[in-house]
Amino acid sequence: MSAITDSEGSEKGVKKFVDDWLIYDTILGEGAFGEVRLIANRKTREKIACKIMDFAKYKGSEVAITREIRIHSVLNHENIIKYYGLRKEPTRVYLFLEYAPGGELFQQIEPGVGMPSRDAQMYMKQLVRGVSYLHSKGITHRDIKPENILLHNGILKISDFGMATLFRHKGKERMLDKKCGTKPYLAPEILVGSYHAVPADVWSCGCVLVAMLAGELLWNCPHEDYPEFAQYKEGNYLTSSPWNRLGNTPLSLVTRILDLDPMKRISLEKILKHPWMTYNFSYDEADSSADSNSNGLHAIRRASMMEPPADRESPYVTLSQPNLPTRPVCLEHIIDKQQKTNKRRDNKWFSQPTHNEDLIISSELQFTQTPITKDNFSDLIQRMTRFFVTTQTEEKTAEALCSVLDALHYTWTVDGSGAISISTVDNMKNQLVFKVTIFKMEGKILLDFRLSKGCGLEFKKKFIKLKECLGNIVCKV
Ligand code: ADE
Secondary structure, three states: OOOOEOOOOOOOOEEEOOOOEEEEEEEEEEEOOEEEEEEEEOOOOOEEEEEEEEOOOOOOHHHHHHHHHHHHOOOOOOOEOOEEEEEEOOOEEEEEEEOOOOOEHHHHOEOOOEOOHHHHHHHHHHHHHHHHHHHHOOEEOOOOOHHHEEEEOOEEEEOOOOOOEEOEEOOEEOOEOOOOOOHHHOOHHHHOOOEOHHHHHHHHHHHHHHHHHHOOOOOOOOOOOOHHHHHHHHOOOOOOOOHHHOOHHHHHHHHHHOOOOOOOOOOHHHHHHOHHHHOOHHHHHHHHOOHHHOOHHHHHHHHHHHOOOOOOOOOOOOOOOOOOOOOOHHHHHHOOHHHHHOOOOOOOOOOOOOOOOOOOOOHHHHHOOOOOOHHHHHHHOOOOOEEEEOOOOHHHHHHHHHHHHHHOOOEEEEOOOOOEEEEEEOOOOOEEEEEEEEEEEOOEEEEEEEEEEOOHHHHHHHHHHHHHHOOOOEOOO
16 A cells, blocks of 8 residues: 555645655655655654655666665765665655755756855865765766755755766776766766766766856767867867856866866866865955955955956856764654664665664754644745745636746646646757646745756746746735
8 A cells, every 4th residue: 555645634735644744745856767755744843855766657667776775875974865764665665865955956056147156166065075975985976967966054965866876896996888867967988988987977066066157058968069069179168158257267177177088087086175166255255345455466366266367258247974874763663674674685675774763853853843734834945946926816827827838839738736837948959847836825826836857957047037927927025
């Protein structure tokens, strides 16, 4: 029997999961074999992400799911989403993961602009630390991109180990040859033949850095058929966007990371020592009001960190261990037994190594006692792709939205939960699917946009366009 049941008298959008756990209709993310939902403990208010993978629906998924679990269950690092355990049903598996209320990193990136250098530096440090940890365990992620990077109170968390694999075992490295990942973030050598895991992940981190600093991707695919990549290969790229929007110091870091020769590519250790990574941006902020006092050398140094030199095209805009994760005690009842005890090694669903489970109570749990309801649920998810509207009813809002969608020639459908699912292509002709949920919150109507499939930055561009088109009903803040 499925863990999810329609509980009597339950609120709209919430179902009973198991014991005191409620599962919410709102989808946090979608992956190759299923979706990620929020589950919350009715009594303790503990919140967990639950990845539901349906191997009856996806042929051949069982092997991939088993590998993902085997890899994720041995990881324990601040910058990696924690794996708490699993529950298995005849056709489904539920993975219990740390919930990151800050959403995906791409939500923090303004298309065509990026984010403040200080934030980009902070996230890059955490990304590099998380990836270094993975590599120290002999594991490569193989799909590093802003959509797979989550945030929890400003802490970056690498998620989704669906493409991860072991590249080093007992000190012996193996070359990889599977062409996997997401094209704009893919290292070029992956398309050519066998490749080393470490520099390939390093390359993807560089693409994430460019996305954070410029709000734009460098190319659709790292292949000569794509003019932007061909120009890069020829060394003829500095005057085009987004290159011309990077200051000299970040540019030098990015080009060291995106070295076409994987053997010459900068290491993660050296990235952390690069002048752009060690530069104190917060000092700039404190200092900016005293610009007239700042000495000339400092001003020049600061400019090189942030602004492109005059001889490159502007315009430029600066917005300026070994211990395993502790899991919530109240989750114990719903995790499969053999995992908890770690005795049944014969089970193909890999066991979670034992760990100290004493007194595991999250800080949220200690400080809040308000029951979770439909009305306060949305506070748990901090998304930037949402806005309030002035329309009085959900129906009128849906009408306004659908007429804009029709005017823009988007294909849309209404799914079982009442969400509007929009299917289109982005500028690079890649499929883009996103969902809009309309619901009442604090007496007002809220439109919540969520990416289902495609590039996060392209999704944000479409979101901005739709928000503009709905300008006459968008609540001014
Ligand atoms: N989306 C996908 N996985 C998630 C998680 N663990 N927390 C929050 N949002 C997510």
